[in-house]
Ligand SMILES: Cc1ncc(COP(=O)(O)O)c(C=O)c1O
């Protein structure tokens with residue numbers, strides 16, 4: 158049986174509704190019962206379809222709600238690897254999930270847990286994707302859903318999704334960090350069951366992103382996995398997944414986990430630069446990659462552990478580098494990702510140029526969300542629409 162533990166002081170938590178340690182206030186995590194899976198072999202899992210629930214023995218809940226999340230493509234990006242001079246570059250394309258982001262992996266587990274606990278209403282703060290995903294899974298599970306969004310800073314596709322799936326959408330006059338503080342208080346008052354990634358069950362579902370990468374590479378572990386970092390739970394989830402498989406002897410090494418943040422919202426990357434295992438919150442985070450416009454990442458300390466323990470790396474990329482990388486991936490590989498997701502590609506480009514990434518590496522970039530999430534940014538950054546009269550001659554003229 159799994160246990161809920163405090164990441165900071167190690168205390169065991171028995172109340173499944175808590176999202177912080179009652180003793181020290183630390184963030185929580187799940188201790189997986191590895192004895193229960195000790196006799197399992199990778200081939201036992203591989204008989205099941207490739208999706209989140211292939212890895213059910215490593216998940217702390219049974220499947221109550223699913224939209225067949227996971228099973229996303231791992232693209233072998235040969236043009237990109239040639240251009241950048243890196244032996245192998247893969248993109249794990251999370252935009253192919255049911256609501257278009259990796260959050261669905263966490264939500265199938267989180268909402269399944271909510272149902273198991275008998276909750277009626279679920280809620281979150283969100284820069285967009287978490288709300289879109291929670292709204293869809295709550296609809297599928299027959300639950301009420303409340304989402305708190307930073308006013309004016311949520312991409313159109315994500316806002317449309319949350320509204321479409323029937324969530325109560327509340328715009329908060331503040332940023333994501335402010336909205337998270339409010340929703341935490343609502344959860345403390347049991348107004349709703351909180352399904353941000355500070356809920357320790359959410360990252361458990363997100364572990365499957367890493368399980369799939371290794372599975373799709375036939376258990377040949379990549380040298381490096383590059384991940385955009387915002388509230389910082391996803392890089393932790395990847396670390397936790399691979400640590401569990403390493404403990405079982407299913408893999409023999411850990412990839413260097415490499416966390417990329419936007420320059421204007423980079424507490425984790427700044428802490429890494431200083432060699433610190435703690436970070437200073439950024440009071441006014443700002444970036445075009447609104448999904449990672451987060452100044453006080455709830456899992457920041459977990460992310461730093463993941464990076465240091467794997468001899469990984471962390472750096473920042475500018476908004477211009479993010480937009481260039483987004484276009485590069487679209488135009489070289491035909492893969493459409495939202496700006497935050499392109500941060501992993503921008504990080505690859507930057508770290509290759511700086512010599513941090515070697516030419517002989519096998520690198521996986523996690524591209525967390527679909528290009529259609531944020532059409533306004535794409536239209537602005539790609540510009541250049543041609544206009545013509547409705548006749549062949551004029552169309553030939555403008556395309557010449
Ligand atoms: C598209 C996208 N990429 C990356 C992230 C960052 O993930 P995390 O908050 O787990 O670091 C988020 C959300 O935070 C996101 O929506």
Ligand SMILES: N[C@@H](CCOP(=O)(O)O)C(=O)O
Pocket residue numbers: 260281282283284285286287288333352353354355387388389390448449
């Ligand atoms: N990008 C996220 C923000 C963090 O949400 P989390 O619940 O995964 O920590 C979003 O889409 O809202």
